[in-house]
Amino acid sequence: MSVMCNGRLLKVDEMDVSYFGRGIRKKPFRALKGVNIEISPGETLGLVGESGSGKTTLGRAILGLAPVTAGSIVFEGEDISHATRARRKELSRDIQAVFQDPYTSLNPSMPIGETLAEPLQVQGVSSADANRRIRQLLDQVHLPSDTVNRLPREFSGGQRQRIAIARALALSPKLIVCDEPVSALDLTTQARVLDLFLQIQQETGVSYLFVSHDLDVVRHISHRVAVMYQGEIVEQGDAMQVTTEPRHPYTQQLLLASPIANPDEQAERRRMRQELKAVPR
Structure with a gap:
């Protein structure tokens, strides 16, 4: 990349x-x-x-x-x-966050439109400008406009994380701290949300601590x-270097702990991990 x-x-x-x-x-x-x-x-x-x-x-x-x-x-x-x-x-205009659990990070009794408007109102944005910005945000994270009237419980985990991303983007930050933002999602949804993060970065130039x-x-x-x-x-x-050819024994253990489909290779990884446990870190 x-x-x-x-x-x-x-x-x-x-x-x-x-x-x-x-x-x-x-x-x-x-x-x-x-x-x-x-x-x-x-x-x-x-x-x-x-x-x-x-x-x-x-x-x-x-x-x-x-x-x-x-x-x-x-x-x-x-x-x-x-x-x-x-x-x-x-x-907070420049540094925002997306957390692991999108449901607990959203007010369950607050419609999504109000959730997205909140950071804008805190910064003194007018209602008309806030509404325009909310429409832009929902389009950016690929959610329909009627999202504004619905509650968090009406959405899937992946959709709720998209809402959380939209809220983080509301003030056009320069840096977003992303704390395990896809770990609670299934693999297919993970891939879609990761691709969304990449797309947003290409469009806005935002930086991530992921x-x-x-x-x-x-x-x-x-x-x-x-x-x-x-x-x-x-x-x-x-x-690519750190995640495929790590130098430190701890990183090597993390790589060997990653699951793979081949059972023979998985068994070999388990054996290598046991050997690495004896190496000083």
Whole structure:
């Protein structure tokens, strides 16, 4: 996948995130340790690792939802590591998110039209302009115009995720943090939603931080891939290289854990994974 990158959009430099427990003797939990990543305009960085590796915490830190205790997050040249609430509201124009479960991220009692209008109204967009923008958004994610009058429960999982994508696109952001956005969908729907992400990027030039546990998914959508293990980036590089010929033993284990149709090859992968478990990471 080719990309034109004019400078750097986001730079995370030696960033730590720690959570402090209650009590004097309670040691802080260091969730992220010296993380370094960069994302350029129009680029997708895939962030992959097992559950508990710190992937979601990194996305939350960029969104201002996790405490940065060391290092920095620089967006378009501005350090936003400790941005105020007012500044975060302004930044929501440029940094948005799509989460894993599209149903819980949508208000079940609010019609879709009101859900899509909400971020526009917060930014002071008039009702007439908001209605025009909503029609554009629904067309962009391939949903019919009567979607605005319906409730989230009336849609399939894939359709609800399209609605969540439309909401993230409402303010024409420069970066979208995508936190496992296809993991709750069946394989056919996954492919369609991934293709939608790619189409939107081609049309708008938006950048993605695409969080997933699935190497096949990040290979399909990413320009570059960063691999996270126990709060650290252990490997980073070109998407095809990292996801097909990884250098780090942990990434190699992730690749061997990917299911394949051939039972003999699957058995060989299991054997190789057992051997890799003994290799220091």
